[in-house]
Amino acid sequence: MSKRHLLAVFSNFDEAEAVVKELRNTSIKGFNANDDLVVKSPIEHPEVEEFLGDKPVYVQWFTLFGALMGGLLGFFLISGAQANFYAQIKGGKPIVPFPPNFVLTYEMFILGGVFITILGFLICAGLPARRSPLYTAKVSEDQIALLVKADEESASVLKAIFTKHEALEIQEEAGK
Amino acid sequence: MKDIREDIAWAKINKDVLKSLESPRNLYWVIVIGALLVFSVGVGCEIYQYNVGMGVANLDNPHVWGLYIATFIFWIGMSHSGTLLSAILHLMHADWRKPIYRFAEAMTTFSLMTAGLFVMVHLGRLWQFYYSLPYPNDRGLWPNFQSPLLWDAMAIFTYLSSSILFLFVGMIPDLAICRDNIHSGWRKKLYTVLALGWEGTDRQWRNFRVTYLTIACFLIPLAVSVHSIVASDFAMSQQPGWHVTSFPPYFVAGALYSGCAAIITLFIILRYVFKFEEYMTLPILKKTVRLTFAIAMVWTYLNAVEFASVWYSHDIASKDVLIQKATGPYAPYWWGMIFCGSVVPLILAFKRFQTNIPVLLVTSLLLNLGMWLERWMIVAPTYSHGYYPWTWDHDQFPSWVQWGMVFGSFGWFTLLFMVFCKVFPSVSMYEVKEMVYHRSLASKKLEVSGSQESVEGAH
Numbered sequence: 001m002s003k004r005h006l007l008a009v010f011s012n013f014d015e016a017e018a019v020v021k022e023l024r025n026t027s028i029k030g031f032n033a034n035d036d037l038v039v040k041s042p043i044e045h046p047e048v049e050e051f052l053g054d055k056p057v058y059v060q061w062f063t064l065f066g067a068l069m070g071g072l073l074g075f076f077l078i079s080g081a082q083a084n085f086y087a088q089i090k091g092g093k094p095i096v097p098f099p100p101n102f103v104l105t106y107e108m109f110i111l112g113g114v115f116i117t118i119l120g121f122l123i124c125a126g127l128p129a130r131r132s133p134l135y136t137a138k139v140s141e142d143q144i145a146l147l148v149k150a151d152e153e154s155a156s157v158l159k160a161i162f163t164k165h166e167a168l169e170i171q172e173e174a175g176k
Numbered sequence: 177m178k179d180i181r182e183d184i185a186w187a188k189i190n191k192d193v194l195k196s197l198e199s200p201r202n203l204y205w206v207i208v209i210g211a212l213l214v215f216s217v218g219v220g221c222e223i224y225q226y227n228v229g230m231g232v233a234n235l236d237n238p239h240v241w242g243l244y245i246a247t248f249i250f251w252i253g254m255s256h257s258g259t260l261l262s263a264i265l266h267l268m269h270a271d272w273r274k275p276i277y278r279f280a281e282a283m284t285t286f287s288l289m290t291a292g293l294f295v296m297v298h299l300g301r302l303w304q305f306y307y308s309l310p311y312p313n314d315r316g317l318w319p320n321f322q323s324p325l326l327w328d329a330m331a332i333f334t335y336l337s338s339s340i341l342f343l344f345v346g347m348i349p350d351l352a353i354c355r356d357n358i359h360s361g362w363r364k365k366l367y368t369v370l371a372l373g374w375e376g377t378d379r380q381w382r383n384f385r386v387t388y389l390t391i392a393c394f395l396i397p398l399a400v401s402v403h404s405i406v407a408s409d410f411a412m413s414q415q416p417g418w419h420v421t422s423f424p425p426y427f428v429a430g431a432l433y434s435g436c437a438a439i440i441t442l443f444i445i446l447r448y449v450f451k452f453e454e455y456m457t458l459p460i461l462k463k464t465v466r467l468t469f470a471i472a473m474v475w476t477y478l479n480a481v482e483f484a485s486v487w488y489s490h491d492i493a494s495k496d497v498l499i500q501k502a503t504g505p506y507a508p509y510w511w512g513m514i515f516c517g518s519v520v521p522l523i524l525a526f527k528r529f530q531t532n533i534p535v536l537l538v539t540s541l542l543l544n545l546g547m548w549l550e551r552w553m554i555v556a557p558t559y560s561h562g563y564y565p566w567t568w569d570h571d572q573f574p575s576w577v578q579w580g581m582v583f584g585s586f587g588w589f590t591l592l593f594m595v596f597c598k599v600f601p602s603v604s605m606y607e608v609k610e611m612v613y614h615r616s617l618a619s620k621k622l623e624v625s626g627s628q629e630s631v632e633g634a635h
Contacts, residue, residue: 039378042186043610044385048378055379059386077310081318100322103405107330110398114338114391118345121387125380129373137356139376140349142186
């Protein structure tokens with residue numbers, strides 16, 4: 001069965017929330033509320049998380065990995081260079097002095113953490129992305145949009161729900 | 177009085193901020209042209225110094241750092257304001273920062289870029305900058321990883337790159353707004369590329385929130401470490417006047433202080449130039465002023481601690497440097513520093529001046545003058561009254577080339593900053609919307625609870 005995407009635009013969060021609740025309570029063919037519903041909003045809205053439910057975020061794992069790798073890389077790079085005592089005679093001083101090396105290890109820990117966090121963000125948020133054909137500039141202004149995927153034959157049911165909740169605009173596109 | 181009106185329409189926020197990208201007041205162009213002229217003075221001085229040699233800067237032994245390194249510290253210090261406003265206040269949920277943190281972050285980035293120039297300029301032979309990079313020479317010798325100067329290079333690189341990324345990530349939703357509302361020209365292409373296809377989906381916002389918070393958590397210890405390391409450039413030496421344990425916290429406090437003072441200056445300028453009166457409101461200015469006053473008092477206290485620890489340490493050489501600062505050839509500048517850094521901020525304690533724009537503009541400039549003098553008074557007196565008696569009659573005053581370069585750096589910073597504010601939104605649109613939204617929700621709740629209480633009271 002081919003799928004259809006629909007985007008409905010609402011003027012406020014209350015209407016959007018009501019639509020999400022109704023979509024959850026209605027049996028719609030080919031629609032799964034957890035996977036087939038995307039909310040597009042102009043601000044980071046705490047209510048969105050409430051009505052969509054908790055979804056996992058994995059960015060912090062990238063952060064941990066990046067920070068540890070950065071710190072280790074920094075420490076071993078410095079220590080490796082210092083251990084090159086054929087080139088630089090140490091004269092009785094410690095070959096790898098820990099206290100001063102800690103400073104650069106600390107900086108590399110942060111550098112690795114920040115860089116890999118950004119990489120993690122891009123991967124987890126799916127960026128950079130091509131702009132979806134179902135999008136309205138009003139979302140970046142003051143309106144909230146719901147992007148729903150369902151079986152083609154369910155499109156009329158979805159449209160009826162959107163219209164009932166005073167959707168300002170409905171866009172549709174055949175899914176792939 | 178409220179920080180911001182709760183009934184500002186979100187569309188109006190977009191419209192007002194986007195308008196700032198197109199039609200600022202005429203003063204904008206006056207500032208840009210002025211900055212360009214000032215910058216060209218610095219460029220001229222650098223070309224002259226490069227061609228003739230470091231002698232024209234009046235740098236010699238023992239005065240090897242002069243105004244260049246003093247101004248380098250000043251600009252590094254200035255960069256701390258962005259971290260304070262974006263990261264520290266973000267973690268403390270102080271949402272009044274939202275309309276003003278973007279330009280503070282930009283200030284961080286451009287201050288660091290300006291500071292970096294001085295490291296190169298003071299070398300004279302610019303190409304020798306690579307000695308501070310961590311790679312070995314042809315005999316297998318690496319730079320000295322135990323030197324605070326190398327730590328400095330690494331810390332500043334980390335801070336600069338992290339600040340640029342933090343600024344960019346925080347701007348992505350606003351870049352998408354710009355992309356959606358500007359329909360042609362190079363700006364459209366630029367915003368389309370930089371917005372990375374942001375559509376404000378729940379997945380994007382969820383990951384965005386965690387990322388922003390995580391980088392904020394990294395930036396705070398990073399900012400503290402950067403200025404502590406700059407302090408170590410001095411404190412880890414044996415020079416009198418520099419070998420002071422309290423230098424790192426003293427430097428960090430000074431950095432936050434000069435950064436906050438600069439935020440007040442730029443707040444006032446941007447508010448007028450870009451017609452942001454509705455967003456950069458007087459209550460927000462008042463909070464920034466109070467924060468600056470608190471930090472000024474911390475700095476004053478740490479200054480007193482430094483003097484007291486030198487005085488009671490019985491380290492004759494350090495004590496002599498301190499006495500020289502107060503009575504020697506640098507006395508006018510040293511007392512100027514005390515006056516501008518510790519006495520002038522007392523104005524900020526008076527309620528009536530906390531929102532008086534002309535007074536605040538002058539005060540903030542004087543505070544930064546004091547903070548610049550502080551850095552000069554750290555560098556120069558120690559060199560002119562160090563351990564070697566032959567340096568004692570060797571007072572050096574910076575030549576016009578050094579002054580020109582310092583002057584030029586303000587032009588360079590202003591130019592970068594003003595161009596940024598014209599190309600990118602200097603007020604965060606989505607965060608101002610969040611602020612307005614949360615304020616209106618809170619007042620609705622208050623109204624509801626108020627009416628319920630009155631109903632209960634009737635029963």
